[in-house]
Amino acid sequence: MPVVSQPENVTWWMIAILVIATIMIGIASIIIFTGVSKNVLDASYFTAAALLDASSLGSDVGISAHVQPFTGAFYAVMGTAVVDGLAKSVIVGFVLAEFISFITNIDVRAKFGLIMKKSEKNHIIVCGYSMLAERLCRDLADKKRRFVVIEKDPERANAVRDMGYDAINGDPTDKQALEEASISTAKAVVFATESDFINLLGVVTARHMNNRVKIITRAMEGSTVTKMHRGGANFCIVPEAVAGTELGSRIAGG
């Protein structure tokens, strides 16, 4: 319950604070600056007039016919003027508060991200935020390459966003997620999950959707490499094999 009613409470608080602040500032400024009156009651009159009906407070006392001219006898109509003024203030305050809450509730990042994704071109799609993808994203960011990550796990997808990268929460073997990542205009797709099955499925789906895109995939076992190529991958890599070759060459060379 408190969770639900909280936003409304905020709105009403805002209205109250806005109205009170406006009136106080008005009264204070009239007393301090204009010198028309040093009397608080007179100053409230000018404030109400200025806020609600004044067209030219500066010259003489140009107040519209709605409020009586300042003759000193205005106290007779003050009751009406105050009620009228308060009603208008509440309306103005309410509209303002609603506007503010509307502005603050817009998820600027999500909207911006959507626009960005729509116009994405020549980018790289990284599928599955594994340890390899983590490293790859860091390297791509260092090289100022544009990329978007597709990650199935919502929490991990959020973690990717927290890193400041673009992320789509979805299944990388699914057409919809790849479409959302603009595969049709992408330069390359990298499948980096730790499952040969998911990677292969992704490779086939991606190849089916875009015939020209460069597809790079990771394989867990050397035996899957040929399958990946047959599925449509341009480049297949087994990180452990790369590391093993590097270790062996280093030992053999030095």
Add this chain to the structure above:
Amino acid sequence: MPRQQLSNHVIVCGYGRVGEKVVETLIARGIKFVVIEIDPKKCSRIRELSYTVVEGDATQSRNLREAGIESASAIAVAIDDDAKNLFTVLTARDLNKKLFIAARANEEFVREKLVEAGADYIVMPQRAASAEIIKELEKE
């Protein structure tokens, strides 16, 4: 056993995906090696290939001695477990001060620890693969 007479050879700890490639590279360069592997199934496969193998835990100095660590020129520590690799590097450095130690690390933070433990060269599969992928992306 012939491995007692081996010298200037390379010890490969762990015959997994990394270790297998290390062995492949060493064979291609004609370098003598001994494998230490804990898994009996993998050991029998290695024997079938007629490579020299010590069946046991590479973190134990007994097994490292059996593989001839005192007279070896280098060791490739390629177990799929950062903690075990660290332990093996420590033990190996203890047994032979001049040995060239190359080790695999999965996590970034283990890298420094391996160096502190005495490793001369570290390879990280993810980092190496990422570099290859970037190279591939930059083609054309």
